[in-house]
Amino acid sequence: MARQGTLQVAVVGTGKMGADHVRRVQEVISGARVTAVVDVDAERAKDVAARIDGCTAYSDPAAAMAAADVDAVLIASPGPAHEAALLTAFEHDLPVLCEKPLTPDAASALRVLEAEQKLGRRRVQVGFMRRYDAEYMKLKSLLNTGQLGRPLMLHNRHRNLASPPGWRSEMLINDSVVHEMDVTRWLLGQEITAVTVLRPTPSANAPEGVQDPQFVVFETDGGTIVDVEIFVNCGFGYQVQAEVVCERGTARIGDGHAMVTNMAGRWGGTIIQDYIERFADAYDREVQAWVDATRRGEVVGPSVWDGYAVAAVCEAGVRALEEGGRVAVELVERPALYDISRSPG
Amino acid sequence: MARQGTLQVAVVGTGKMGADHVRRVQEVISGARVTAVVDVDAERAKDVAARIDGCTAYSDPAAAMAAADVDAVLIASPGPAHEAALLTAFEHDLPVLCEKPLTPDAASALRVLEAEQKLGRRRVQVGFMRRYDAEYMKLKSLLNTGQLGRPLMLHNRHRNLASPPGWRSEMLINDSVVHEMDVTRWLLGQEITAVTVLRPTPSANAPEGVQDPQFVVFETDGGTIVDVEIFVNCGFGYQVQAEVVCERGTARIGDGHAMVTNMAGRWGGTIIQDYIERFADAYDREVQAWVDATRRGEVVGPSVWDGYAVAAVCEAGVRALEEGGRVAVELVERPALYDISRSPG
Amino acid sequence: MARQGTLQVAVVGTGKMGADHVRRVQEVISGARVTAVVDVDAERAKDVAARIDGCTAYSDPAAAMAAADVDAVLIASPGPAHEAALLTAFEHDLPVLCEKPLTPDAASALRVLEAEQKLGRRRVQVGFMRRYDAEYMKLKSLLNTGQLGRPLMLHNRHRNLASPPGWRSEMLINDSVVHEMDVTRWLLGQEITAVTVLRPTPSANAPEGVQDPQFVVFETDGGTIVDVEIFVNCGFGYQVQAEVVCERGTARIGDGHAMVTNMAGRWGGTIIQDYIERFADAYDREVQAWVDATRRGEVVGPSVWDGYAVAAVCEAGVRALEEGGRVAVELVERPALYDISRSPG
Amino acid sequence: MARQGTLQVAVVGTGKMGADHVRRVQEVISGARVTAVVDVDAERAKDVAARIDGCTAYSDPAAAMAAADVDAVLIASPGPAHEAALLTAFEHDLPVLCEKPLTPDAASALRVLEAEQKLGRRRVQVGFMRRYDAEYMKLKSLLNTGQLGRPLMLHNRHRNLASPPGWRSEMLINDSVVHEMDVTRWLLGQEITAVTVLRPTPSANAPEGVQDPQFVVFETDGGTIVDVEIFVNCGFGYQVQAEVVCERGTARIGDGHAMVTNMAGRWGGTIIQDYIERFADAYDREVQAWVDATRRGEVVGPSVWDGYAVAAVCEAGVRALEEGGRVAVELVERPALYDISRSPG
Secondary structure (H helix, E strand, O other): OOOOOOEEEEEEOOOHHHHHHHHHHHHHOOOEEEEEEEOOOHHHHHHHHHOOOOOEEEOOHHHHHHOOOOOEEEEOOOHHHHHHHHHHHHHOOOOEEEEOOOOOOHHHHHHHHHHHHHHOOOOEEEEOHHHHOHHHHHHHHHHHHOOOOOEEEEEEEEEOOOOOOOOOHHHHHHHHHHHHHHHHHHHHOOOEEEEEEEOOOOOOOOOOOOOOOEEEEEEEOOOOEEEEEEEOOOOOOOEEEEEEEEOOEEEEEEEEEOOEEEEOOEEEEEOOOOHHHHOHHHHHHHHHHHHHHHHOOOOOOOOHHHHHHHHHHHHHHHHHHHHOOEEEOOOOOOOHHHOOOOOOO | OOOOOOEEEEEEOOOHHHHHHHHHHHHHOOOEEEEEEEOOOHHHHHHHHHOOOOOEEEOOHHHHHHOOOOOEEEEOOOHHHHHHHHHHHHHOOOOEEEEOOOOOOHHHHHHHHHHHHHHOOOOEEEEOHHHHOHHHHHHHHHHHHOOOOOEEEEEEEEEOOOOOOOOOHHHHHHHHHHHHHHHHHHHHOOOEEEEEEEOOOOOOOOOOOOOOOEEEEEEEOOOOEEEEEEEOOOOOOOEEEEEEEEOOEEEEEEEEEEEEEEEOOEEEEEOOOOHHHHOHHHHHHHHHHHHHHHHOOOOOOOOHHHHHHHHHHHHHHHHHHHHOOEEEOOOOOOOHHHOOOOOOO | OOOOOOEEEEEEOOOHHHHHHHHHHHHHOOOEEEEEEEOOOHHHHHHHHHOOOOOEEEOOHHHHHHOOOOOEEEEOOOHHHHHHHHHHHHHOOOOEEEEOOOOOOHHHHHHHHHHHHHHOOOOEEEEOHHHHOHHHHHHHHHHHHOOOOOEEEEEEEEEOOOOOOOOOHHHHHHHHHHHHHHHHHHHHOOOEEEEEEEOOOOOOOOOOOOOOOEEEEEEEOOOOEEEEEEEOOOOOOOEEEEEEEEOOEEEEEEEEEEEEEEEOOEEEEEOOOOHHHHOHHHHHHHHHHHHHHHHOOOOOOOOHHHHHHHHHHHHHHHHHHHHOOEEEOOOOOOOHHHOOOOOOO | OOOOOOEEEEEEOOOHHHHHHHHHHHHHOOOEEEEEEEOOOHHHHHHHHHOOOOOEEEOOHHHHHHOOOOOEEEEOOOHHHHHHHHHHHHHOOOOEEEEOOOOOOHHHHHHHHHHHHHHOOOOEEEEOHHHHOHHHHHHHHHHHHOOOOOEEEEEEEEEOOOOOOOOOHHHHHHHHHHHHHHHHHHHHOOOEEEEEEEOOOOOOOOOOOOOOOEEEEEEEOOOOEEEEEEEOOOOOOOEEEEEEEEOOEEEEEOOOEEEEEEEOOEEEEEOOOOHHHHOHHHHHHHHHHHHHHHHOOOOOOOOHHHHHHHHHHHHHHHHHHHHOOEEEOOOOOOOHHHOOOOOOO
16 A cells, blocks of 8 residues: 555546546546646636646646646546657656547557667556446456466457447448457457458448448457457447357356346346447456556556557458458567556456 | 137158157147158158057158148258258148258258249248247347447357267267357347367366367457357256347346255255257247248248358368367358348247 | 047137137147037137037037047136036036136036046046246155255246226135145145235226235145235236255246346346246147047146146135135145146146 | 545554554545554554554553544443443544444443433444445345335345354344344334344354254334344354345345366355455445545444444343343434434435
């Protein structure tokens, strides 16, 4: 319990996700407080800052990171702004929790990777929060015991109630399946080597021109076959399920069987409606883990390598979606800096 | 309840499946009795016949089918003997329940198809017994109501405890996935147009040289994507599961949640160990349906067209397994004789 | 498979249950046929007989039992008519399957018990069909293995959609909880020694003046405490559940998890609506077991002692309902004829 | 988000529960820190204080409560010490979170009740943490919607792996069933009016002379019947389940179906082994709710009235266990101070 003082955090981006992280740091977790908020919309930043004791509003991330009362940075701005914010944080040698995606494509992710390597030590935890979900953690623990033997297949279901306005076919890969990419790599400890995207006739409930659902297949360098059903207009709720099939058994998570009712001829329960509810604890645990590690002077959790590798798989996935057939994933060699285990904590 | 006399059945083949059908006709279902048993092993036929009042043993199917006390034929001999037995039954104009496969390949199935067409009416019910399983029937009923909307994807799991001696990679397609081929066509009312087989690194528990598990993907003429996990050495039991994903919801069968125990730190239940136990009621219902229809002078259930179409998909599947990539399925045009709905009874 | 000829059955009573048994014997099970039907309503008997080859209609049970083509009797008439029919069957030395209740009260059941004792051998199987339900059979098998240790408590839920017109408070004991009385005695191999009935404020959906639900507690001579929730106007379906709590674990049946859907914000399944659907297989198995045993010259399954003991518990239950508090159950000493195990088959 | 400074908490009692609360305040929740720890074992207090910046050790609660850097008190000392600590806190007008039991018996609880009434406002939140469990909260929310109609019965299961050394029969009531007493009152919004305790033959795994399991029945002033299976040596894990049966349906919590495996002939999951794991989130939420309310200047959650009412039910329960039969619960009239809703936050 030998803890240093409270961690002073700058939150970059105060949209939906950023505002939620501000609330989380201030009201939910221990050991940190928000001393700076940054938004290109200066009014929005001021509004948020005004409700917090000792918090300053900025419109420029660099100014916030230069402030004396900022020990660490939480980046929750839109993806295209991440690269610049990350490189600025590196200049100030500040530890960062960077929401996913690390950056919008593999090339920019590679530049961040190289910049962090120059620092010679990890500074960034990437916001792949499923690694902090209690069920995924149990699943990984079970796999790590070896009781089930080697994983052979991994089946995933990822369903959203409905897509937001403006959603396009490639966003099912880049914004949704991106989570299964990270889960696959983390759960199995394997890299994804190829992607195939199968296209059922779209649902009548999908927006005009959007390929929804999609059925995505990954191959890995460990010989595991991974399939992902992504269906962002399923119409009944938010559902994330995974089943690992191993040599001596299987394990499945995501059934969500909390309260069971009997009513009007049916037994069963409610399906939660969004990821905020499903992964609320995972977000809390993720940010708490980042604060705890930072206060210990460590960096843990998903790395820039993870952010880069997933960006490369996304690019292959989008090509597979557009061109049909199987698309191989190309990665640079993994730097020694990222050799250590990818598991959190 | 206006029923004619008891149906007199010749059972061709008295191996494991044939002997079980003899028991079923004699002891389980109503309205039929076994008056002839046929086996190339004359001693085995005699042993079976000796235990049944009024039952004659034969070693030649043609002789049994010519007997005055035979009204109908149940073929349970090995697949390569089916074509000759079917053609002989056609000569005697006898209704037939033919165990799957109809015949071992698409070419021979096509010859049977043509022979039955010449008769001008259906004589054969093919033994795809999953159509008679209570859970599959419920699933089809639900789909037929239209509540869930159009099917977009169908996920299947098919797991066996362990493969028998001599099992080879292509048998996972021909003997196991063959059931999901029929289920896909029957549940969806669509033909399969292409097959892809993905090959995870085989389980250490698979026999040397056998590709087990396999992950098989079907495309259909209705735009549905179907995936099948086939794993015949899963080591924990027999498990058949299916989940249809439709425009407005999903439906899943095969969880098998009968009795739940709490014991020694675990909750849960037993997994049944073989298909005999899992599909016992389906076999009973299938043979009863055949007997009932035959006594009414009708032929219902899976047709020779179904047997032929599945044989063609099997051939494509084995090629996909061996050559990699996607293999298209080629079918002749469906004769008018088989235009009617494929559902049983 | 050494079987004698087809069993010729007289069915006494052709109301809902009797007509269903006629259908069962004729169309579902093997080895028996209906050669006589009896009903005080002569027209109804004639209608049923007219639809069956070789079946004669009677209005007097004694006449049917005297017929040359009757080997066995299935009694499905109203309870008050059972005693006379049973005694007549004893005179003709005919094996009987008698629907529950054996007779309407303990005194008349005791007279039947004494009459059967005079015969010196069992002639009657009483229609407690839950003993033939697959889930209850699994539960008993598990208990019999001893893996769970000694039973300490048994929790039961028994819910009906809605009570028929004219249902009265004591009928919840005599017509519904009667099944849990038999299940308790059979599963545990113990006699019930006392009954307490607790009365929640009745549901607004219960008919005026009917105490529904009731919460019934049994004590047994083995020191087990048994509770039964009986709720005949639950409004959502038919549900029968049981959980045995033993020294080393628990086992529960009746969850009914066949097909699971996701739809409109809810996961789950349908609840069946009546006992006909829930216990269809149990009825089939019960009558088949009776036919099989009778053809072997044996009598198996629930005995007249079971019918008598349950009648005595019902009487205590109704007194407990009416008077409040705990009511002890009084039984005569069990005759040696009924010493053998109570399990079917 | 208008929050005042960090709440400075004195934790009284540094045993298992107290130490866990110290950890919780320091490392898990936001807005509070531990500035004082109190234990009659001065060495133990010093050890705990030494690991926390700015924390002082005391052996006398009164001294800690008089300190300038103490804003609020968390009492986690043994039950017999609660009354004195509470009265001292009242003298200093400090808000208190008092672990259950409020005090060891109804008479002492009544004295605390009277003392708080003299203050004229609530100062105490009692540690009935099940009210903060996500599943119980969902169950209460559902009941509050009125969809299910009025509650008629409430079935509870409460099972522990094994009892600690020295456990006695009455502790099953006072330390275990006490939770179901509070849950009953809170969920239903009704007072318990009578208790009956049924005694199965004890398990062979219960310590010599301990009545385990027990089957406890509550009657309420709302006409609901509540049953509780308490079994503290069940041998397989920690399990808390509740099913409310209402006029139009039922709702059940506590199945604990997180991860489902197939392995070695069985499907299912692990059962957690203790209440620390099962109710970890509830404890976190409870203490966070107390800190948040205290910082707002409010007192919420279970009140001294709840602590007193439960103490009175415990006394009736122990008498029912020892004497047999039904024991009525006697309560003083509820003071106006406690008229408001009992639900948290």
